[in-house]
Amino acid sequence: MTLLQARDLSLRLGTTQALQDVSVDLSPGDVVSIMGPSGSGKSTLLHCLAGVLVPDSGSVLFESTDLTRSSDAERSRIRLQRMGFVFQFGDLIPELTMVENVMLPLQLLGTKRSEARDRARTMLDELEVGDVADGTVGVVSGGQAQRTAVARALVHEPAVIFADEPTGALDSAAGELVMDSLVTAAQSRGAAVVLVTHDARVASYAHRNVTMRDGRVRAADLTSMR
Numbered sequence: 001m002t003l004l005q006a007r008d009l010s011l012r013l014g015t016t017q018a019l020q021d022v023s024v025d026l027s028p029g030d031v032v033s034i035m036g037p038s039g040s041g042k043s044t045l046l047h048c049l050a051g052v053l054v055p056d057s058g059s060v061l062f063e064s065t066d067l068t069r070s071s072d073a074e075r076s077r078i079r080l081q082r083m084g085f086v087f088q089f090g091d092l093i094p095e096l097t098m099v100e101n102v103m104l105p106l107q108l109l110g111t112k113r114s115e116a117r118d119r120a121r122t123m124l125d126e127l128e129v130g131d132v133a134d135g136t137v138g139v140v141s142g143g144q145a146q147r148t149a150v151a152r153a154l155v156h157e158p159a160v161i162f163a164d165e166p167t168g169a170l171d172s173a174a175g176e177l178v179m180d181s182l183v184t185a186a187q188s189r190g191a192a193v194v195l196v197t198h199d200a201r202v203a204s205y206a207h208r209n210v211t212m213r214d215g216r217v218r219a220a221d222l223t224s225m226r
């Protein structure tokens with residue numbers, strides 16, 4: 001069964017051919033890393049797979065919807081309901097506590113506040129950051145904030161998590177904890193993970209690697225060492 005099937009994606013950004021004929025498949029529970037030098041098109045590919053950017057040509061079939069033929073509103077709805085996102089700098093809302101940050105996707109999806117709070121707390125406990133649930137970004141460590149961002153990405157049970165340099169701002173010990181929690185929690189729910197990273201240790205969590213160079217896939221389906 002395929003969760004996401006991207007075919008022959010090409011996209012020009014300004015004067016740069018950011019993607020050229022890129023194809024990627026994702027099955028439920030897959031963990032795929034996207035590596036490659038700076039400027040090779042990794043983030044652009046991730047954004048096309050997630051329906052944030054629409055390629056000039058090619059198709060992105062996600063759970064039977066072609067994201068390249070969907071309206072902005074439809075793609076936003078699919079992202080909210082079926083996808084989770086983790087970025088390099090957590091992007092937690094600083095005015096909210098950790099648990100309030102994790103409640104957000106559920107509340108946007110219409111879950112009652114009390115239920116959203118319970119589910120967010122359970123998720124934070126699972127990621128071993130339940131003790132900082134009532135803290136704000138200013139008082140928790142970078143690793144705790146990033147595990148909270150992972151909790152927020154997973155709390156609404158998405159089919160896929162997109163993570164762009166999720167450990168890029170952390171030291172290696174904290175980064176490993178974030179990766180362990182991300183991959184373990186996603187796998188236990190059958191969610192796929194797409195990771196953009198420069199870091200071979202982060203990529204070693206993946207089942208498959210896609211290496212980009214100048215907007216093209218250089219090598220796909222390499223077996224990870226882990």
Ligand SMILES: Nc1ncnc2c1ncn2[C@@H]1O[C@H](COP(=O)(O)OP(=O)(O)OP(=O)(O)O)[C@@H](O)[C@H]1O
Pocket residue numbers: 013014015016017018036037038039040041042043044045
């Ligand atoms: N909005 C834009 N306008 C013009 N060119 C862009 C734009 N966004 C990205 N590019 C160019 O597209 C190419 C691919 O960028 P992208 O950010 O996908 O690379 P990347 O591999 O993720 O790089 P990095 O590792 O540095 O984040 C680069 O040459 C970049 O300069």
